[in-house]
Amino acid sequence: MVRKLFVYSMLLVLAVGPVLAQNTxxxxxxxxxxxxxxxxxxENTIPAILEAIRVGAQMIELDVQFSRDTAMVLMHDATVDRTTNGSGAVAELTLSELRSLDAGSWKDSRFSGTRIPVLEEVLDLMPRNIWLNIHLRGGQSLGSSVARLLEEKGRTHQAFLAVQEQSRLGARKASASILICNMERLSGGEDYVTTTIGMEANFIQLRGAIRNEFKDYTADLHRKGIKVNYFGTDEPExxxxxxxxxVDFPLVNDIAAAMEQAEKFGIRRIKPIY
Structure with a gap:
């Protein structure tokens, strides 16, 4: 009887989980x-992600690429040299080799022993009501692998892939419901907006000098239901x-300081929902 109740409970969780996510x-x-x-x-570690959640961020951006044995690891640079105590290209190191590195001490000794995470770890700890901006550093294979993982984890309502053409093609082949941020910026102006609308992307990421034309761009994009990110600034003005x-979501390096300014713009800190 107890076993039957346990099985029933697990089936209920599996059935209700995706519904809760999609209704978030x-x-x-x-x-x-x-x-x-x-x-x-x-950067790109579990402590950094947990801190962003703690201070109430509405969106968290991270970078994902393949290790040599195709683990989906968080790392911005092509090599581990800058952000770990090791050296070498991420694509030439196995997950085991990457996990042996210290990815925290370079920032501060209190983060000594911090390990390079894999994407699955991040998905397992994420609240379901914070956007997850996943910048893919790879091609079709990475796009399809990440999209499948997001489907499996029930995160397609909140996670979107910041991609160029090849990773976009791989992602959409693997999942018709995957959300896309177009990173093929072209000139970064009107042609970028037009291309983003044409590919039916869900997000765009403007960058560079802040200019009055942004108002026309955002109006056109919002009419198509496309959200607008901007990279990047930490200046309150x-x-x-x-x-x-x-613009809907500026990317910031100092999220704690940005959230101190949030109320001025009618933005409330996110209370995590799991």
């Missing part, structure tokens, strides 16, 4: 923690201008 209300506007709370914590021009 996602933030319409806010700040994106670039590589997690990278100003105060080692720039936040004000970006929000006035219609």
């Amino acid at each position: 209300e996602m933030p319409e506007k806010g700040f994106c923690a670039h590589r997690g709370a990278m100003a105060t914590h080692p 720039a936040f004000r201008t970006l929000f006035e021009l219609g």
Whole structure:
């Protein structure tokens, strides 16, 4: 009897989980923690992600690429040299080799022993009401692998892939419901907006000098249901201008400082829902 109840309970969790996820209300506007709370914590690590969650970020950005044995690891650079105590290309190191490295001490001794995480670990700890901006550093195979993992984990309502053409093709082949941020910026102007609308992307990421044309761009994009990110600034006056021009989510390095400014712009800290 107990075993039957346990099995029934697990089936209920599996059935209800995706429904809860799909019905979760996602933030319409806010700040994106670039590589997690990278100003105060080692970028692209679990401590940086947990800190971004703690301070109430609406979106968290991270970078994913393949290890030599095709583990989906968090790392921005092509090599581990800058952010670990090791050296070498990520693509030439196995997950076991990557896990043996210290990915925290370079930032501060209190993070000594921090390991390079895999994407699955991040998905397992993420609240379901914070956007996850996953910048893919690879081609079709990486796109399809990440998209399949997001499907398996029931995270397609909140996770979107920041991609160029090849990883986008792989992702959409693996999952018709995957959310896409177009990173093929072309000139970064009107052609970027037009291409993003044409490919039916879900997000765009503007960058560079903040200019008045952004207002027209964001209006066109919003009419198509496309959310607008901007990379990147930590300046409060720039936040004000970006929000006035219609940008939804500026990427920031210092998420704690940005969240101190949030109320000025009608933005509330996210209370995590798991």
